[in-house]
Amino acid sequence: MHKKEELWRRIKKFRFAYLFLAPTAIAMLFLHFLPVVQGIYMSFLKLDQFTIGRYLLAPFIWFENYYEVLFNPISPIRIGLFEAVRNTVIYTVVVTLGTLWVGLIVALMVNRRFRARGLIRTLFLFPWIVPTYVTGLLWGFMWQRGIGIINVFLVDILHLLPDKPFWLLGPNTLWAIIIPTVWRYWPLSMLMLLAGLQAIPEELYEAADIDGATPWRKFWMITFPLLRPVWAILILFGIIYNTYSFNIVIMMFGFGAGFPGEWGDLMMTNIFRNTFQRWNFGMGSATSVVLLVVMIIIVNIWFRYYQKAEEIRG
Amino acid sequence: MIKITHYMRQRIIKRIIDVVMIIFLVITLFPIFWMVYSSFKDNTDILSGRILLSRAENAGVEMAADRGFIYVCGADGAVSKIDKTSRKIVKHVSVKSMATSFALDDEYIWVVTGDKGMKQLRKSDLKKVGSFSYHLKDINVSKIASSVVIKEGGKLWLSLELRDFEKVLEFDTSKQKFTSVIDIQNELSPFQVVSMAKYGNDLLLGGDKGLLVVDLDKGKVVSAYPIMVGSITAKVWDIKLHDGKIYLGTSSGAVIFDLKKARNSKVYSSASGLISDHVNKIMFHGKYMFFGTNRGLSIMDVSTGSIQNLDKLFIPISSGKTSKEKLTSGAILSLIVDGSTLMLGTTAGRISYIDLGKGIPSDWFQLPLGHVLVKWRNYIDMWYNINFGLYLRNSFIICGITMLLAMVFATTAAYAFSRFRFPGSNLASNLILATQMIPAIMYLIPIYIMFVKITLITGLPVKGTFFGIILIYSAFFIPFSIWILRGFFAAIPVELEEAAKIDGCSPLQVFWYIALPLAVPGIIATGVYVFLTAWDELMFAWVLTNAETLTIPVGIRLFVGNYQNRFDLMMAAATVATIPVMVLFFMLQKYIVKGLTAGAVKG
Numbered sequence: 047m048h049k050k051e052e053l054w055r056r057i058k059k060f061r062f063a064y065l066f067l068a069p070t071a072i073a074m075l076f077l078h079f080l081p082v083v084q085g086i087y088m089s090f091l092k093l094d095q096f097t098i099g100r101y102l103l104a105p106f107i108w109f110e111n112y113y114e115v116l117f118n119p120i121s122p123i124r125i126g127l128f129e130a131v132r133n134t135v136i137y138t139v140v141v142t143l144g145t146l147w148v149g150l151i152v153a154l155m156v157n158r159r160f161r162a163r164g165l166i167r168t169l170f171l172f173p174w175i176v177p178t179y180v181t182g183l184l185w186g187f188m189w190q191r192g193i194g195i196i197n198v199f200l201v202d203i204l205h206l207l208p209d210k211p212f213w214l215l216g217p218n219t220l221w222a223i224i225i226p227t228v229w230r231y232w233p234l235s236m237l238m239l240l241a242g243l244q245a246i247p248e249e250l251y252e253a254a255d256i257d258g259a260t261p262w263r264k265f266w267m268i269t270f271p272l273l274r275p276v277w278a279i280l281i282l283f284g285i286i287y288n289t290y291s292f293n294i295v296i297m298m299f300g301f302g303a304g305f306p307g308e309w310g311d312l313m314m315t316n317i318f319r320n321t322f323q324r325w326n327f328g329m330g331s332a333t334s335v336v337l338l339v340v341m342i343i344i345v346n347i348w349f350r351y352y353q354k355a356e357e358i359r360g
Numbered sequence: 361m362i363k364i365t366h367y368m369r370q371r372i373i374k375r376i377i378d379v380v381m382i383i384f385l386v387i388t389l390f391p392i393f394w395m396v397y398s399s400f401k402d403n404t405d406i407l408s409g410r411i412l413l414s415r416a417e418n419a420g421v422e423m424a425a426d427r428g429f430i431y432v433c434g435a436d437g438a439v440s441k442i443d444k445t446s447r448k449i450v451k452h453v454s455v456k457s458m459a460t461s462f463a464l465d466d467e468y469i470w471v472v473t474g475d476k477g478m479k480q481l482r483k484s485d486l487k488k489v490g491s492f493s494y495h496l497k498d499i500n501v502s503k504i505a506s507s508v509v510i511k512e513g514g515k516l517w518l519s520l521e522l523r524d525f526e527k528v529l530e531f532d533t534s535k536q537k538f539t540s541v542i543d544i545q546n547e548l549s550p551f552q553v554v555s556m557a558k559y560g561n562d563l564l565l566g567g568d569k570g571l572l573v574v575d576l577d578k579g580k581v582v583s584a585y586p587i588m589v590g591s592i593t594a595k596v597w598d599i600k601l602h603d604g605k606i607y608l609g610t611s612s613g614a615v616i617f618d619l620k621k622a623r624n625s626k627v628y629s630s631a632s633g634l635i636s637d638h639v640n641k642i643m644f645h646g647k648y649m650f651f652g653t654n655r656g657l658s659i660m661d662v663s664t665g666s667i668q669n670l671d672k673l674f675i676p677i678s679s680g681k682t683s684k685e686k687l688t689s690g691a692i693l694s695l696i697v698d699g700s701t702l703m704l705g706t707t708a709g710r711i712s713y714i715d716l717g718k719g720i721p722s723d724w725f726q727l728p729l730g731h732v733l734v735k736w737r738n739y740i741d742m743w744y745n746i747n748f749g750l751y752l753r754n755s756f757i758i759c760g761i762t763m764l765l766a767m768v769f770a771t772t773a774a775y776a777f778s779r780f781r782f783p784g785s786n787l788a789s790n791l792i793l794a795t796q797m798i799p800a801i802m803y804l805i806p807i808y809i810m811f812v813k814i815t816l817i818t819g820l821p822v823k824g825t826f827f828g829i830i831l832i833y834s835a836f837f838i839p840f841s842i843w844i845l846r847g848f849f850a851a852i853p854v855e856l857e858e859a860a861k862i863d864g865c866s867p868l869q870v871f872w873y874i875a876l877p878l879a880v881p882g883i884i885a886t887g888v889y890v891f892l893t894a895w896d897e898l899m900f901a902w903v904l905t906n907a908e909t910l911t912i913p914v915g916i917r918l919f920v921g922n923y924q925n926r927f928d929l930m931m932a933a934a935t936v937a938t939i940p941v942m943v944l945f946f947m948l949q950k951y952i953v954k955g956l957t958a959g960a961v962k963g
Contacts, residue, residue: 053783056782056783060780060783062867063776064776064782066773066775067773069769069773071788073834074791074795076835077831078839080806081802082803082806085802088805088806088809101809101813152384155380155381155384158377160374160378160381166381168949171949172388172392173389173391175942176392176938177895177938179913180395180934180938183930185391187927188394193406193407195411202409229388237956237957240957286796286797290799290800290801293898297916317799317801322808327809331805331806334799335802338797338798341797341799
């Protein structure tokens with residue numbers, strides 16, 4: 047009884063905080079919580095163009111959607127799912143690590159004294175301001191086989207390759223979507239890592255200099271460990287955002303009209319196509335729920351690792 | 361041997377890193393440069409894989425000799441004044457147009473362009489003394505390929521080489537204005553005028569289907585004659601009057617046309633010794649008649665009718681290139697005789713001299729290269745082809761209101777999180793971060809169906825309205841905004857607020873008068889970031905908007921689906937979509953960088 051009163055008293059004390067939180071809470075309830083619950087519920091329904099009229103009263107089929115998505119090799123939604131998963135994994139890993147390393151290298155380069163430092167730092171941010179749909183469109187144009195500038199450079203000017211390769215066809219497509227994504231997102235990594243670098247106290251390097259440490263050792267023993275909070279966050283958000291990447295791929299292939307092909311398809315484009323072009327909302331929901339579960343597992347692993355690392359560091 | 365000191369090594373390494381950095385900067389910025397650069401290119405250049413901007417064709421389309429000078433007029437709108445004896449350019453002036461045509465009189469050169477109206481140049485110093493626009497409301501100037509003009513007496517007649525432009529404009533040189541527009545709709549319509557001649561009080565118009573006779577008194581077409589050579593309709597490239605006969609240079613040979621009998625009285629085609637049937641120009645000189653064809657030159661003795669072919673003197677070279685091996689090249693577009701020398705203007709911008717007495721090429725002369733073609737028109741064409749104004753407006757409305765709404769919600773919530781450790785604050789903030797893990801498509805499916813359902817039940821439109829999309833966007837950007845704004849509020853010293861509280865301020869007053877003003881930079885930064893993200897959103901906008909509320913990403917996506925080969929327009933659209941966010945970013949760059957990095961470093 048006493049405990050309950052105590053809680054009530056505290057809630058009353060913080061009524062102002064609750065008042066401030068109320069609009070957000072309501073918005074989140076209706077536009078985050080409700081749709082997610084619906085999404086999970088819908089994944090148990092047989093929801094296609096015939097039953098969509100009844101919406102939530104559509105036939106409840108338990109785990110049939112999940113069976114279709116995960117285990118039935120001949121279900122229509124399974125077409126291309128394996129490729130999409132494979133591509134998404136490669137894409138996410140390469141893009142996340144790629145943006146991190148490119149960002150780190152450039153951050154180290156611009157974290158020195160040189161002329162026009164502010165201007166050059168700003169110029170390095172340019173790709174990050176280009177909207178992602180423009181990125182997809184622009185690189186789709188640059189990857190064109192015959193007329194694209196990349197092939198013109200590689201073959202006509204530098205003569206690196208004997209023949210112009212297809213970039214938007216076959217396994218090359220994976221590179222054709224990875225490189226633009228890295229190009230678009232590394233400035234953000236650089237920005238964050240640069241802020242992290244500037245927070246590292248100069249004395250550490252001076253002490254290392256006295257001990258006669260090589261730059262290489264200084265990087266691995268001081269810079270990299272001290273940047274851990276930044277790159278850990280970058281890896282976490284990199285994994286989340288890149289797994290859910292959509293714009294660049296959808297704009298690049300067939301210039302927004304076509305199917306990306308088996309090496310260019312990602313989870314999001316796959317689900318989007320299966321949901322809104324085949325009107326298979328139930329299976330689409332089931333696939334997204336599976337994706338969400340996988341993501342929750344990954345994020346949990348990340349937190350475990352991060353917490354352990356923090357504990358070790360003390 | 362120089363000993364490399366430690367200091368020198370440091371300097372060298374620094375230089376190397378500088379160079380690597382600059383190279384990397386260039387590579388990084390190249391795609392953006394390429395986007396903007398390609399938006400100024402001609403699409404045919406893009407499709408043929410040319411890297412450089414092309415130049416206007418500098419073919420010599422008109423020549424005239426006058427008082428010791430020769431005036432050579434190029435298709436690129438350039439006029440060169442050439443000294444007759446030294447054969448050097450004395451003066452060169454260009455109005456920078458394309459496929460221009462010219463009319464010359466004793467005092468002036470009239471330059472008729474498709475896109476820039478008509479210009480009047482004085483012959484003596486090539487100075488522009490007049491400029492006249494056509495004031496044509498119902499035609500898309502960007503489509504004009506070329507123009508055609510003749511001058512006789514105090515009047516100029518001109519037409520634009522456009523298939524559905526069936527008008528002839530009359531210009532009075534003494535009144536210095538366009539006096540009338542003659543409609544030339546006729547039984548051969550649509551008719552494209554490519555040549556003209558004055559015939560008594562009539563105007564002869566040659567075009568892609570034949571010959572028109574316009575009575576200038578009545579101001580209309582009195583008769584139309586299709587020109588047939590064999591069974592082929594011939595395009596009339598040139599009309600010349602000689603000895604009361606009408607000579608036509610056509611795409612199927614030269615034709616003498618009898619107006620009274622309305623038929624060809626004589627045809628000179630490849631069978632009669634002309635190698636190329638495509639006759640661009642006809643000229644009479646003494647007893648000779650010259651045919652400037654697509655492959656070279658043929659000369660006919662008018663009295664005997666025997667044709668001598670000089671094509672072997674010509675080696676075809678492509679436009680803009682120079683070849684020193686042979687003296688003449690390309691298709692012949694203009695001819696004049698000056699004394700005993702024949703001058704030929706060709707497509708490759710080369711003027712060739714042929715000694716008429718000996719019948720051999722004697723000299724040549726290369727016109728300056730045409731101006732670089734920067735196609736600003738792509739940006740205008742883009743607005744013709746996509747409803748870009750609407751998309752831009754929609755994007756601004758949606759992103760702007762979203763930004764405001766999300767900021768109102770997120771500021772209050774972030775303040776509550778940063779100042780109070782109320783029961784459930786940890787859970788709430790974790791939940792808010794957890795929303796970032798949910799794939800957007802998982803919301804999209806229920807929200808899409810929900811919107812459709814709401815409309816079905818209540819009759820209120822939700823899907824496809826600004827209201828619906830703004831609501832969704834605002835809700836989605838709240839979590840991330842809270843995350844960034846918390847950092848800003850945390851950075852504001854609590855002591856200030858405590859002092860205000862002691863002075864008797866209510867919590868609301870503390871928030872409004874103390875915390876909020878101090879957090880304004882952070883709010884601006886977050887707001888701009890929300891704006892940029894909303895500007896970039898494609899998936900929700902694709903599903904939840906309709907034709908009236910389309911945003912730029914969806915508009916561009918639809919556009920590229922429909923015009924797959926119009927890379928020039930695509931790049932123009934991409935550039936226009938990028939510029940607003942770039943401007944916004946650079947105006948507020950400091951705040952944004954600070955805001956984002958503050959959140960990151962704190963974790």
